């Protein structure tokens with residue numbers, strides 16, 4: 546089976562549906578039941594859902610309890626930027642809460658999800674974590690939290706490598722048609738982000754499906770411990 550967290554919406558939803566269309570059994574996870582159930586309905590009987598908050602140990606235990614059989618692929622899409630739509634911090638307490646929530650939703654949820662699933666992984670399993678271009682730009686606490694996810698992937702790849710398990714991080718630029726911006730992305734800002742790409746193109750969840758399916762497959766069998774940028778050339782590495 547495959548596990549796709551954040552599978553109720555956006556990138557995770559697209560990945561889960563793609564896997565199910567190819568006959569794979571998929572367990573999707575997210576906090577809200579309604580979007581998860583909508584994906585289950587489109588999954589031709591091959592998608593199951595579990596509602597849980599993966600940023601806390603109790604939620605990760607709920608996920609672990611729903612695993613059955615061997616996990617061939619884990620895609621951790623759950624995450625986001627809690628600063629979006631939240632008032633600017635005005636006190637030290639507000640600042641601490643925003644920093645803690647951001648790290649919990651991205652780094653801690655990654656660590657707890659991996660730990661919950663680890664014992665079930667097949668010896669040739671592939672793990673795909675999600676970072677962000679925001680790590681390169683130092684965006685609030687979200688950028689640092691995603692930089693931490695990319696770094697976590699490096700250590701995890703070294704730790705699980707001897708078992709044959711590969712770990713990579715996908716770091717997207719702006720991807721439209723997700724719930725990430727909570728409806729607050731303006732046409733002007735979206736156009737700016739599009740203009741930052743080399744190909745004058747806005748990314749969509751299907752773009753992340755292609756890269757993630759490659760990373761889950763044996764076509765990428767010599768690729769591990771990497772941070773792969775997916776942004777139409779808006780940020781480049783060499």
Ligand SMILES: NC(=O)c1ccc[n+]([C@@H]2O[C@H](COP(=O)([O-])OP(=O)(O)OC[C@H]3O[C@@H](n4cnc5c(N)ncnc54)[C@H](OP(=O)(O)O)[C@@H]3O)[C@@H](O)[C@H]2O)c1
Nearest residue numbers: 551554555556575576577599623624677719720723724725
């Ligand atoms: N869209 C972009 O432009 C963009 C750019 C760079 C990186 N990313 C990253 O790509 C990943 C996928 O995001 P997306 O763009 O597809 O946005 P999205 O539509 O908001 O998807 C995020 C999913 O994660 C789930 N989630 C969030 N926190 C969770 C938690 N604590 N426990 C369980 N599930 C949780 C959400 O569902 P619930 O709210 O129901 O829990 C939601 O289904 C995220 O890690 C995001 O940071 C996105």
